[in-house]
Amino acid sequence: MTGKARWLAARLGNAVVVVFGVATASFLAVHLAPGDPVRTLLGPQALTGTVEQVRHELGYDQPLLTQYLRFLGSLLHGDLGTSYQLQEPVSRLILSQIGSTAQLAVAGFVLAMAVAVGLAIATSGRRPFWRRVSSLFELIATASPTFWTGIVLLTIFSFHLNLFPAAGAGLRGLVLPAVTLALSLVGVFTQMLRQGMEQALDQPFTLSARARGVGETSVRATHALRHALIPVVTLSGWVVGNLLGGAVVVETLFTRQGIGQIMAAAIASRDLPVVTGVTIVSAVIFIVVNLVVDVVYHLVDPRLRTEGRA
């Protein structure tokens, strides 16, 4: 028990250090980069007096250490600074947009999982032809960049068939963005599930289920699938990265609300507080998800417990 507590404490401590590191890295990226951030913000035509005034207003004239401590202090209060362009607190901006992104991410994830589970159940351990069809699909899905699959879907389903709107909220507006995001995950999901399934179908528990007269579909959908789903959990970090990174592209492409959209707009206007704010929030989401998965995995899988104690 003490071993487990110690492991948990170490894991938590590591997460805190990494969050701190992420904040520091973001700060350094902005402040140590070549070029004057105020000058780039205002453009080359700005008068020196204006530049100095804005520099003072933004606190860029303070020593770096003072700026850093102030940045960390505000961060602890959930203050991510103020957007240059919108003159609004970055944290409020992110809060107002994150729901839309979460909706998109969840829809994309569920869709990808559903298709992957279906494909894995249908093709695992089948004739080589079907496996090859499935691996070809996996290869193409993994290699196609989100911004391209999205454009192709838009061209076909919005502009030529008029089935779904090219932009907009609501359920119909969610379909194409979610499918686009799902396509970026489905290849890897299917590949991993299929490998796990094929391994599970060779296991004694499958044989015993079959011997008890359980039907083939049921053997696959319940017994083998459960076994195959476990390793997919280790992908969670990659999945979160793909969903959040993908949201930037997908939301831009479909002019959909969300933190990806404000990130892309902030990049275009060099609104650095928004860029760092979104990056830090995304990194924290990523770190928390990884932490939770790690802890749950540790608690669920008894094989890992002894390792933690050692």
Add this chain to the structure above:
Amino acid sequence: MTDNTAAAPRLESTTSGWSTRIRPGIALAWLVLALIAVAVLWPALLASHTSDEVDVVHAFSPPSADHLLGTDRLGRDVYARIVYGARISVTVGVGAMLLGLIPGAVLGVLAAAGGSRIVSRAVMLVADILIAFPGILLALLIAAVLGAGTVNMMLAIAFSTLPGFIRLARAQALVVRESDYVRIATTLGTRRAAVLVRHVFPNVLPPLLVMATVSIGTTIIAGSALGFLGLGPQAPTPEWGAMLAESRDFLDVAWWTAVFPGLALTLTVIAISVVGRDARHRIEGSPHAGR
């Protein structure tokens, strides 16, 4: 192709028909890569038009004999722009990979076998922090700070590939460190630096090179994503991601300006990943041997 059909029956009789069955795919992948290499080095050999021939009268003409893949809003040949655009995408992809691989390998080996606990801790902390930026976001942050441009794009992406290389190099170096030849070299009194350079590095490299090959696909996609978001080279430089971004406003009138640059990108990435997987299988043994 004929080579493969001739080889197929002979190998069908053995148990492992699988590895030979996908040979046509690998040959095709190499062919695609060869074409891309030509496009990067001598684009004029593949395209009769150039990438910046403006011909507004023939703007948005659909694919035809004169313009194989149609023209864009300025009447520029889409096929020529794709061919000329290969240079930027491949340069950014390979450049970013190298900028991640080289420091990653050095840092990873130092962390595992450098002999300093502080260095080791520091390197792993850096890797942990860099890896905590999800997906493309670190590259976006760095590119946003540095501003648009080809070199900045490369640097930005290199940072996001760095932690993967550090971790793999470290893991591999930890194994190599315990091997007999390194122990013997150390026992014989070879200096640590010499052991690292002469014995550890060469043996850490093969798996890193495989990962590097496969990662070119990822870095090329990341590069085009930055180009798509306006962080790549400025117009009129042909770049696949920027071409896609430009095509967005004309999807209803000119689908070819959107579909073909993305197809080129996807085919490139598929070819790289097929060749990379093949290389991995050759180095690590057959795909099923280990399982």
